[in-house]
Amino acid sequence: MPDDPKTGAAPKIRSRGLNFFYGKFQALHGVDMDIATNKVTAFIGPSGCGKSTFLRTFNRMNETIPSTRVEGQLELDGANILDMDVTGVRRRIGMVFQKSNPFPKTIFDNVAYGLRINGTTRKSEVEAAVEKSLERAALWTEVKDKLQKPASALSGGQQQRLCIARALAVEPEVLLLDEPCSALDPIATLKIEELLFQIKDITTIVIVTHNMQQAARVADFTGFFFLGKLIEFDNTQVIFQNPGKKETEDYVTGRFG
Amino acid sequence: MVQTISITRKITNVVMLTVTGLLTLIVVSVLFFILGYLLWHGGSSLSLQFFTQLPKPTGETGGGMANAIVGSGKILLLASLIGVPIGFLAGVYLAEYSGKSFAFLIRYVTDLLNGVPSIVIGIVAYALVVRPMKHFSTLAGGLALGIMMIPIAVRTTEEFLLSVPKSLREGSLALGATKSRTIFTVVVPAAMAGLTSGMMLNLARVAGETAPLLFTALGNMFWSQGWLQPSAALPVMIYQYAISPYDDWHQQAWAAGFVLLALVLTINITARLIIGRNPGSSRR
Numbered sequence: 230m231p232d233d234p235k236t237g238a239a240p241k242i243r244s245r246g247l248n249f250f251y252g253k254f255q256a257l258h259g260v261d262m263d264i265a266t267n268k269v270t271a272f273i274g275p276s277g278c279g280k281s282t283f284l285r286t287f288n289r290m291n292e293t294i295p296s297t298r299v300e301g302q303l304e305l306d307g308a309n310i311l312d313m314d315v316t317g318v319r320r321r322i323g324m325v326f327q328k329s330n331p332f333p334k335t336i337f338d339n340v341a342y343g344l345r346i347n348g349t350t351r352k353s354e355v356e357a358a359v360e361k362s363l364e365r366a367a368l369w370t371e372v373k374d375k376l377q378k379p380a381s382a383l384s385g386g387q388q389q390r391l392c393i394a395r396a397l398a399v400e401p402e403v404l405l406l407d408e409p410c411s412a413l414d415p416i417a418t419l420k421i422e423e424l425l426f427q428i429k430d431i432t433t434i435v436i437v438t439h440n441m442q443q444a445a446r447v448a449d450f451t452g453f454f455f456l457g458k459l460i461e462f463d464n465t466q467v468i469f470q471n472p473g474k475k476e477t478e479d480y481v482t483g484r485f486g
Numbered sequence: 487m488v489q490t491i492s493i494t495r496k497i498t499n500v501v502m503l504t505v506t507g508l509l510t511l512i513v514v515s516v517l518f519f520i521l522g523y524l525l526w527h528g529g530s531s532l533s534l535q536f537f538t539q540l541p542k543p544t545g546e547t548g549g550g551m552a553n554a555i556v557g558s559g560k561i562l563l564l565a566s567l568i569g570v571p572i573g574f575l576a577g578v579y580l581a582e583y584s585g586k587s588f589a590f591l592i593r594y595v596t597d598l599l600n601g602v603p604s605i606v607i608g609i610v611a612y613a614l615v616v617r618p619m620k621h622f623s624t625l626a627g628g629l630a631l632g633i634m635m636i637p638i639a640v641r642t643t644e645e646f647l648l649s650v651p652k653s654l655r656e657g658s659l660a661l662g663a664t665k666s667r668t669i670f671t672v673v674v675p676a677a678m679a680g681l682t683s684g685m686m687l688n689l690a691r692v693a694g695e696t697a698p699l700l701f702t703a704l705g706n707m708f709w710s711q712g713w714l715q716p717s718a719a720l721p722v723m724i725y726q727y728a729i730s731p732y733d734d735w736h737q738q739a740w741a742a743g744f745v746l747l748a749l750v751l752t753i754n755i756t757a758r759l760i761i762g763r764n765p766g767s768s769r770r
Contacts, residue, residue: 346661
């Protein structure tokens with residue numbers, strides 16, 4: 230288990246015996262995990278192993294898919310996520326998706342969207358928050374002169390950083406990233422990894438990735454999923470250099486997956 | 487042997503190309519033929535007068551159809567005010583909220599409504615508005631055409647909302663937006679180009695309807711006295727002028743036909759331009 234229990238700090242998110250079903254298909258089998266506050270936690274594993282499904286239980290995005298069901302215990306700061314108001318959960322737990330999905334609005338309005346739906350309407354307040362978020366997403370210098378341009382005019386990597394800025398604008402306690410770099414080139418990927426280091430002071434980060442080097446570079450803790458089970462969860466270094474389970478070793482050394 | 491097969495094949499090919507090509511040419515030329523024919527017969531009556539003056543009494547030459555042009559405009563405005571909001575909101579419900587089996591039912595009923603003959607819808611508007619108010623009126627005509635717009639408005643809305651990628655909805659929901667907020671601030675704006683042009687094509691479709699106006703708006707040789715009074719409309723005017731025994735009225739009918747067709751084409755082309763200019767707006 231990661232070292233939060235050792236330091237005595239309470240986990241940001243706590244999952245116990247979490248099962249998840251798509252109709253009759255069980256996608257997650259009794260997942261136990263503690264997500265440490267202000268750390269980067271990565272989920273790795275082959276396609277279809279349940280890592281994205283597990284990530285999407287945190288902000289209850291799976292509820293948008295019909296006939297899905299979740300069982301078990303899932304807590305944010307000790308409070309049951311499954312009992313909370315869903316918009317409240319998503320306000321506290323932000324998300325960035327695999328494919329960048331800027332709204333068909335201006336760059337400014339994209340970042341301001343979350344603020345406005347949560348009731349921040351004072352112009353100066355919104356402007357300050359937009360600038361701060363774009364700076365944190367390492368995009369400010371590139372877009373500060375074209376805030377009123379449509380977001381679709383940005384490059385793929387810029388669009389994904391815009392989506393990160395959009396998520397950061399509402400100051401989420403947790404930021405979920407679902408394979409955020411899978412459609413990006415190495416330079417754009419590097420920029421995103423760098424900014425993750427910058428923002429982990431202000432938010433807890435959970436990232437799903439297919440790229441094991443990425444997990445090794447950015448994550449403090451790494452969980453390996455296989456066939457809907459959490460096989461192993463430990464410090465990233467342990468997972469990649471001295472894994473405890475044979476499946477983990479086979480996967481991180483590229484013998485399957 | 488091989489030679490002959492290849493020759494017959496070549497001949498077949500040339501024949502098919504010629505036949506299909508010629509028929510396509512006919513299809514395309516029908517529109518231009520109609521336009522040209524209308525202009526040929528009605529061109530002499532097309533003048534500034536036609537657009538600015540009232541019809542002249544029989545026996546007097548000249549005059550125009552200003553009242554019918556304005557009347558058609560008012561009826562179409564009313565039709566849009568009735569058909570677009572109802573159809574749009576029902577389409578939003580259909581695309582975003584309804585369950586699968588209920589959606590099937592709504593779609594089926596909408597298609598049935600779309601198949602109701604326009605004269606029957608005219609009768610309904612007559613019974614609902616004209617009879618109780620004891621007046622033929624612009625309002626009744628607008629209602630009839632508005633009802634006719636509903637089914638296409640519903641299906642257009644559904645189609646364009648469903649074409650908005652799921653990732654945009656998820657992006658908004660993931661920020662803590664409610665479903666209705668997501669629909670009206672992200673999904674609908676993303677589909678706006680398609681929605682606008684779809685509604686315009688819908689309007690163009692009912693602009694030429696004559697039957698439902700015959701016993702709702704009725705027709706009028708003078709300026710309509712108000713929304714609750716009988717009104718002239720271009721299609722009705724064409725009908726009345728075309729069955730009259732006067733040659734100069736026939737010419738006016740041709741001219742009116744040309745104006746009506748030009749109006750419909752303009753709406754159509756504008757709608758296509760709106761779609762064409764924003765190819766990505768409902769995609770990305």
